[in-house]
Amino acid sequence: MxxxxxxxxxxxxxxxxxxxxxxxxxxxxxxxxxxxxxxxxxxxxxxxxxxxxxxxxxxxxxxxxxxxxxxxxxxxxxxxxxxxxxxxxxxxxxxxxxxxxxxxxxxxxxxxxxxxxxxxxxxxxxxxxxxxxxxxxxxxxxxxxxxxxxxxxxxxxxxxxxxxxxxxxxxxxxxxxxxxxDYPGFIANRILMPMINEAIYSLYENVAGVEEIDTVMKLGMAHPMGPLQLADFIGLDVCLAILRVLQDGFGNPKYAPCPLLVNMVMAGNKGIKSGEGFYNYTNGVKEAVVAAKFAR
Structure with a gap:
């Protein structure tokens, strides 16, 4: 070729x-x-x-x-x-x-x-x-x-x-x-997206803040990037679409996207591509958005 x-x-x-x-x-x-x-x-x-x-x-x-x-x-x-x-x-x-x-x-x-x-x-x-x-x-x-x-x-x-x-x-x-x-999510996203979704649920339920969740996964699990920052990098709209493919494909409620993710995408906050997701990227500076904004 x-x-x-x-x-x-x-x-x-x-x-x-x-x-x-x-x-x-x-x-x-x-x-x-x-x-x-x-x-x-x-x-x-x-x-x-x-x-x-x-x-x-x-x-x-x-x-x-x-x-x-x-x-x-x-x-x-x-x-x-x-x-x-x-x-x-x-x-x-x-x-x-x-x-x-x-x-x-x-x-x-x-x-x-x-x-x-x-x-x-x-x-x-x-x-x-x-x-x-x-x-x-x-x-x-x-x-x-x-x-x-x-x-x-x-x-x-x-x-x-x-x-x-x-x-x-x-x-x-x-x-x-x-x-x-060929099964929903293949391997990469079948494993990655439920982890990201659970991190969003942890924020939604006010278990910890944005930076705290990402710090735990970076320092405790040796991930180069925390799951919330990674979601911003991928695009929250893309994450939502993949979770819906997993939910529809398997018919399993464990893949249901967190309501917070749904709301953020509907509001236009899609991560780096829109300038704000779990972090604000104004002028190239990454700052965590106040956790209270997300907590239910």
Whole structure:
């Protein structure tokens, strides 16, 4: 595989494009919004500069990486010659089904179609295509250029050949691929999201404050980031969406999202992306929001 197409130029999409391009692949980065594409290239350039300053990348490698990325707003043109297409659009089932139906029509017959979904069923996504054996999950972690894990999710119809190809490709990106089967939340979020939800419940029930909860998990459990700060980093709307997928998929009330999380998302407090979640990020300074605001 030499030609890669990435659908969606947001945080995950531009990180995936950056990573493939850095390892010598030709990448078409596709988004319906031209301004979003310009912002994505600017973000990639800043992240490359960060690598340059750390000495992990040369100026020539930075130039080559940027030269390997082409931005397009037309999906049909962008995926026509791709060997692998990675969808990294918003975590919305109907949108993903529409994208994959179009990809199946536009892509080469032998192209592999991958989704970066963090929780939506690969089997369901594959069902709208005529190539279920070539549909797979490639769940990268954020920030993509830094994080080593790629969760490789086999749908019900995903072939051994497709799985082996994606596992090998992930290793060529200096990642560590882990194969999992297609059940709600896969592994990463099936374990992570209930922990985050329980941390939110602990705040909601006034057991402890924001910083106290995060400090316990950082110092007591050796987590690099506390669960409430991590939720802000992921996006509270994304956390809520994943918990609802888990609740619907298993029919188990233990996955029900905390009412506080629901209220925060409805109020527009989605974490770093909105400037406030469990912490306030005004002017780049992270400060815990007063715990009393959250307690029931």
């Amino acid at each position: 030499k030609n890669i197409a990435v659908i969606g130029s947001g945080t995950m999409g531009n990180g995936i494009a950056h990573t493939f391009a850095q390892f010598g692949y030709q990448v078409n980065l596709i988004d319906i919004n031209d301004d979003a594409l310009k912002k994505a290239i600017s973000t990639i350039e800043k992240n490359l500069d960060r690598q340059l300053n750390k000495g992990t990348l040369s100026e020539a490698e930075k130039t080559a990486t940027l030269a390997s990325i082409t931005t397009l707003t037309d999906m049909r043109t962008g995926v026509a010659q791709a060997d692998l297409i990675v969808e990294a659009a918003t975590e919305n089932l109907e949108l993903k089904l529409k994208i994959f139906k179009d990809l199946d029509a536009f892509a080469k017959p032998d192209a592999i179609l991958a989704s970066n979904t963090s929780s939506i069923s690969i089997t369901q996504i594959a069902s709208v295509t005529g190539r279920g054996d070539k549909v797979i999950g490639m769940h990268f972690m954020n920030p993509v250029p830094v994080m080593k894990l790629v969760e490789v999710i086999r749908g019900y119809a995903t072939s051994d050949a497709t799985t082996e190809s994606v596992m090998a490709l992930s290793e060529k990106l200096a990642k560590v691929p882990v194969e999992v089967n």
